[in-house]
Amino acid sequence: MKALLLENIHPEATRILTEAGIEVETRKGALVGDDLVQALQGVQLLGLRSQSQLTDQVIAQAPDLMAAGCFCIGTNQVNLGAAADAGVPVFNAPYSNTRSVVELAIGEIIMLARRLGDRNRLMHAGVWDKSAAGSHEVRGRTLGIVGYGNIGAQLSVLAESFGMKVIFYDIADKLALGNARRCESLEELLAEADTVSLHIDGRAANTGFFGEEQFAAMKPRAQFLNLARGQVYDLEALVHHLRSGHLSGAGLDVFPTEPKVAGDPFVSELQGMDNVILTPHVGGSTKEAQVDIGRYVAGKLLDNVSTGNTSMSVNMPEVATQPFEGTRVLHLHRNVPGVMARLNQVFAQHDGNITFQTLATQGHIGYAVTDVSGSHPNLQHELQAMEETIRVRVI
Secondary structure, three states: OOEEEEEOOOHHHHHHHHHHEEEEEOOOOOOOOHHHHOOOOOOOOEEEOOOOHHHHHHHHOOOOOOEEEEEOOOOOOOOOOHHHHHOOOOOOOOOHHHHHHHHHHHHHHHEEEEEEEHHHHHHHOOOOOOOOOOOOOOOOOOEEEEEEHHHHHHHHHHHHHOOOOOEEEEOOOOOEEEEEEEEOHHHHHHOOOEEEOOOOOHHHHHHHEEEEHHHHHHHOEEEEEOOOOOEEOOHHHHHHHHHHHOOEEEEEEOOOOOOOOOOOOOOOOOOOOOEEEEOOOOOOOOHHHHHOOOOOOOOHHHHHHHHOOOOOOOOOOOOOOOOOOOOOEEEEEEEEOOOOHHHHHHHHOOOEEHHHHHHEOOEEEEEEEEEEOOOOHHHHHHHHHHOOEEEEEEO
């Protein structure tokens, strides 16, 4: 079995997979389109981060692919539906880098309030400009969090510990932590927040979510943070409101267009602007987070191929497997009436004694894990021939 790990995934993932007997190829950069198709030939496991694109066209031309892991939080770089229809479970790391992103957000909130980026630049240029102009404490100021998921909620708690007032907006009904207050609308939040921080995912519906209308609705001299996804905000609108003086600062870790490989040039209208902090998509890139992500996602991939476990998959019915002896059959199928009866009929024809069986469904897909005593050489071929079968594997 072979794994392909792209985009500088931490060596911890390579160690875990290699020790399990899997051949691992690593590449520093991202791959898309035909380049990714070519690289996936003969590959069973794929690891990627935010830049590589596992599209429906790529999936259709990667018949050997058995599972994919997003070594990050987001999964919008993968066509999850196409992967599910091809029998490819996808895993991610929804919690591993939460703290790292939150700490960067807190740091940037303080840096923007104190204009530390500008002062640092002037000092390196030999200019001593000791002044309190434009410098504020964060205590007592209002932080508006857009998206109150794992990152937004933890940011809420830490911001309160600094004495900030916290308000948040989320389309889902989320429980407010501490003294945070839920806003009924985004407009309500924008009218009150001294700093607005985006923490929404990169689904297609969120493209251009924060644009001219939203920037215009922010308080005069407010500040803007985006450590979420590059496509969720309008860069030109942000530049306009920074240049006009309506906004007093911004911190950006993600951009609509980003270089594919470390060392490639980065060009943006934000460069050189006062009180604008630019970081190269490193919100979750701490040593602690990357080690944990490498361990977690590699473990999920290994568990899936060795036991059939789909727990925490983002696109498959979730089945938490148990240790087994004998033969385990993993049957992914269209979720239609009578399919389990036909599946078990095949087992009966092979004189297979079922020692364990579990089924989970999600939409039009069903996933059955069955342990059968003994060895059954032709079983996989016959199950694959079932009209309802999407993919079957015997381990």
